Amino acid sequence: MTCKRALTAYPELLSRTVAAPSWVMPGTVRDNAIFLSGEVDEVGLCFFETAACLAYGENDLPEHLADLPLGWHVHLPGDLPWCDGGAEAAVPALRLMDKVAFLGAHRAVLHPPVGFADGAARLVAFVRAWEAAGRNPEDLCLENIRGEDLTGLWRTLCDLGCKVCLDMGHVLSYGQYGLLSLPGLSGRTSMLHANAPGPGGRHLSLDTLDGAGCGVGRAMCALLPDDAVVMVEVFDWEGVRRSLPLLETWFAAQR
Template sequence: MTSENIPPTGVPSRKLAATSWLWPTTLADNLSRIGAWNLPVRQAALLFYQSALSLAYTQDDIPPVPGLESHVHLPVDLPWKRGAAAVYAVISRLMELAGNLSPWGGVLHPPEAPGLLESVAALWREAAPGWRLLVENVPGQGLRRHWPVIQSLELPVCLDVGHMMAFGQTWLPGLPGLWERVELLHCYAPGTETGKHSHLALDRLTPGQEDELRAVFEALPAKTPVLFEVFSEEDLRASLEKFYGLHHEWGTAP
C-alpha cells in the first residue's frame, strides 16, 4: 500500500491521533505541522512525559490549532511518594496548560499501589474537571491489581497494544468489562525481543502480532480513538499505510 491510499482529512473514519513529537523542533511547530496535514489525523497526543520540563511550558507554547483535537500523556515521573494531592496538583496544572487545545483526557501510568490510584481518581471525580482520566496498562502494571479500583470508580482505560504484546499481558482482553472502558488505543509495533519493547511503525509487526491486533480491533468500540505512538513523520506515514492496508485485508472498516 502506498501513501496515495491513505484517505485525506475529512474522510469519515475512526478518530486517529499522532504524537506531538514527530520533528526535532518546538511543540508549537509540531502541532502546527500536524494541523496543516491533508491526512486523516485530527488529534495530537501532547507528550508531557517529564513533570518539570512539562510544567515549564506556558500556554504560548501550546497554541490553538484550528481543527486539531488533543489529549495529554501525563508524566511518567509523577510525585507519587508525596501523596495523591501532590500528584493531582501536577496533573491538573498540566491539563490547564494545554487549555488552548481543550484536551479531552489525560493518560496516566498507574502507581504500584492500587490505593494510591484510588485516591488520585477520587480527587479527579470530586473536581469533575470535564476531561477524562485514563489508566494505561504499562510494563509491570497490567491493570489486574488495579481492576477493582478501575471498576469501582468507573475509570476509563488507555489500552497499549505494544505493552500487551511485549510484556505477556495477553490476558488483558479477558478482564471483565474491559472493552466498554477502553477510550484510547496506543498502536505501534513493539519489536520481537521478549520483555522489551520499541515504538516501531506498524509495518514492523510480525504476522502473529498482526493477528493479535486484528482481535483488538474486532473488539474495540468504533468511537475509540487510535494513537499511532511513534515519533517521526516517516514512521507515522508507514503506520497509516499499514493501518489501512490491514483493514483492507481484514475486510473491516478502519
C-alpha cells in the same frame, strides 16, 4: 471539513479519530502541531516529564494552537510523585491539564502507580482529587505499562469510572495477553496506542510486526468502540505514515 492528507487513502481510518504524538519531528510542540493539523485528527500532547512540561511557555504552547483543526489529549508524565500519595501525584497532573485548557483538552492518559502494595488506594486518591477539581473520571485513560497490566486494578478502575488506553506494544513486549480478556474491556476502552515494540523500549512502526504481532494488533482493533481514539504512538512521522496501511487492513477486516 478539513482534509487530512495522511488519511485520505484509508476509508476505515477516515471514519475514526486518528491521533499522532506531539513529537514526530524535531521542533517544538507548536511546530509539530502545525504540521500534524493537515495530516491527522488529533494530537496527543507528550507531557512525559513533569518539570520540563510545566515550564512550557508561549513558544511551545502559543494561544493560536487553539485555532488549528485538531482535537487534543494529554499524556500525563511518567514521573508523577506517586511515592508521596495519589492526591499528591494529582497536583502536577492537574496543573498540566489547566495549562492546556485553552485547547479544550479534557482526556488524559495516565500511567498507574507501580510497585506499591497500596497501589489501588493511591489510584483512588488520585481520581478523587481529579473529581474534586471538577474533572470527569471518564476522561482518565489508564494505560497498561511495564509492571502493571491493569488486571489487578480492574475492579478499582471500573468502580472509579475510569477508561482504558490499550497499548499494543506493551501487550506484546510484556506478554500482557490476559488484559485482552478482561470482562467489559471493549466498552471501557477509549484509546489505542498503536505501535510495535522495539529494543530499549522504542516504539516502532506497525510494519515491523511479525505475523503473530499482527494477529494481536488485529484483535486489539476489534475491541475498540467506534468512538475510540486510534493513537499511532510512533515518534517519527515516517513511522506513523507506514503504520496506517496495517491499521486500515485491521479495521476493514471487521466489516
